[in-house]
């Protein structure tokens with residue numbers, strides 16, 4: 515029997531990750547309702563208890579319910595969990611703000627920035643819903659593996675420690691560890707930037723450049739994440755944890771990653787449009803690469819791997835030219851400045 519005292523969660527976004535998280539919550543006896551913009555697809559999910567397009571192998575728990583009307587699902591929810599792609603986040607937020615009860619808490623598992631501005635998603639939430647408890651769920655977690663019940667660990671960073679803990683407890687399960695933290699900016703930056711860096715390792719692997727190249731790109735990519743993060747006010751430990759390093763390693767090495775697969779395809783000579791069409795799901799790096807470049811520009815930072823990915827995605831250079839440019843950079847100390855930008859003596 516479902517516990518009546520547990521908060522109700524409205525999950526917005528019925529793709530791979532929204533469906534996997536909704537199923538996880540429902541299996542944890544959290545009263546959970548799932549919304550997707552395609553009412554027919556939602557009705558088919560309810561009837562078949564399967565998300566045939568995004569997670570065909572997952573048996574959806576009978577406890578999970580579905581709601582096609584946004585206002586109905588949002589009104590009365592204790593917690594809203596947004597899991598739409600980053601390009602749709604701002605409009606989703608605009609849609610739900612007038613529908614929210616004053617006590618409803620906001621969370622999201624989207625990885626990326628506001629498209630076109632480089633603003634963090636927590637900045638949008640703070641602006642539209644000032645003072646509202648807010649939390650991001652992030653970390654190394656392929657939806658398909660979570661759906662299959664394979665062990666995973668994520669982290670929940672919140673503006674409000676009590677809400678972060680509440681959400682982590684709702685998610686936590688025998689095969690799903692949910693840690694907590696209060697560095698939303700760092701947690702968001704790690705989750706967004708690893709997608710761009712995964713394209714770089716994918717390109718190198720697609721070109722069959724070897725394991726040394728992959729390890730070099732992951733490590734120097736981590737350095738770029740740390741430098742941008744610290745300049746923006748993130749804590750280094752957040753970036754060295756699940757939200758940063760953990761997700762970077764997963765996405766740069768795991769072929770379930772759509773961002774890595776995009777890189778693999780580009781490295782093998784497939785066009786961007788064809789690769790995206792073949793993947794058939796959201797590939798966040800395509801928009802996030804521009805936002806990382808924007809943020810690096812604001813802070814006067816040179817992030818060569820992220821910049822090379824952006825140039826390849828824009829067709830300004832070929833993957834071969836991009837990698838040649840990275841290898842051809844001047845010789846220099848591994849750490850000419852420390853993480854805080856102080857020149858080493």
Ligand SMILES: NC(=O)C1=CN([C@@H]2O[C@H](COP(=O)(O)OP(=O)(O)OC[C@H]3O[C@@H](n4cnc5c(N)ncnc54)[C@H](OP(=O)(O)O)[C@@H]3O)[C@@H](O)[C@H]2O)C=CC1
Nearest residue numbers: 528529530531532551552598599602624625656657795796
């Ligand atoms: N999949 C994963 O393993 C993980 C994903 N994430 C993050 O979660 C977010 C969502 O990704 P994921 O679920 O994988 O993506 P998918 O490609 O699997 O699904 C995207 C979902 O978003 C919906 N959607 C697209 N545009 C809009 C819109 N404008 N308004 C409402 N819904 C929309 C799609 O609907 P439709 O089918 O109608 O197009 C679909 O249901 C991304 O930021 C991703 O980085 C984070 C951790 C793990």
Ligand SMILES: O=C(CO)COP(=O)(O)O
Nearest residue numbers: 653654655656771772773
């Ligand atoms: O964020 C993810 C795993 O943590 C999913 O990565 P992709 O979007 O590259 O598939």
